């Protein structure tokens with residue numbers, strides 16, 4: 182902590198620029214100070230910081246020129262980064278969308294494992310709940326500390342990217358358990374290949390080269406590959422049981438909507454829509470990254486609804502089969518008497 186404070190003192194000028202010409206639109210408590218005044222990090226924590234414009238950012242942070250303002254300055258302090266979660270800036274919605282989403286899916290794990298009526302579904306839903314909670318938590322964490330410093334931002338960007346495959350793999354594992362309940366070979370094959378592909382992407386996400394800005398399109402492509410490969414078992418399911426049954430028994434409509442939403446989220450994120458059409462208008466709310474985050478959470482909720490329907494169908498089907506068998510068994514016994 183002392184080391185952090187020292188580092189913070191050294192870099193305090195970034196928090197309160199002396200020759201700031203920026204508009205006061207996003208200003209908070211920052212006052213112009215005499216250059217002779219010695220910065221006090223404790224005081225700074227209470228006073229806060231002034232949001233910056235795109236041109237004021239260091240080169241490594243100038244990523245989206247269509248977002249003109251609302252940037253947190255480099256804070257060089259984890260506690261300041263954490264405090265900034267409660268402030269309004271252009272990362273606020275990015276943080277909260279995935280923080281709340283992560284807490285929601287983590288809470289679902291606790292609920293399913295604590296209530297006896299959900300015990301059957303708990304183990305089936307666990308990969309989906311767990312993968313989603315991990316992915317969203319990694320994202321919220323990255324967006325919280327992304328303004329700390331170049332080094333910290335780069336490290337946590339890797340954590341953010343490494344979280345995405347958890348979401349896809351977790352969701353597919355839960356779906357495969359229900360959709361391929363009676364096709365053990367296919368279930369095992371897909372349940373092995375998809376996690377291997379996912380974990381390969383996780384490892385790639387943690388490498389230096391993969392996180393460079395010029396690899397932005399490549400990153401999107403890699404994650405698209407996992408999604409694309411996840412389509413194979415969906416097609417297999419439709420071919421095996423027909424589209425009508427796949428819709429009612431394997432929530433194919435839900436899965437199709439999720440694939441479309443994932444593609445939409447990728448396009449919005451890559452093309453920086455809508456801010457590219459009105460630079461500066463979507464600085465704080467509704468810019469492409471927020472929309473991308475919101476779509477991810479909505480897609481996860483649709484996936485959950487689909488799994489619920491599948492689990493209900495299979496439960497009903499299993500119960501009715503048992504009932505028929507039971508009736509048949511009784512019928513045979515009564516005939517033998």
Ligand SMILES: [Zn+2]
Nearest residue numbers: 275320470474
């Ligand atoms: Zn994000």
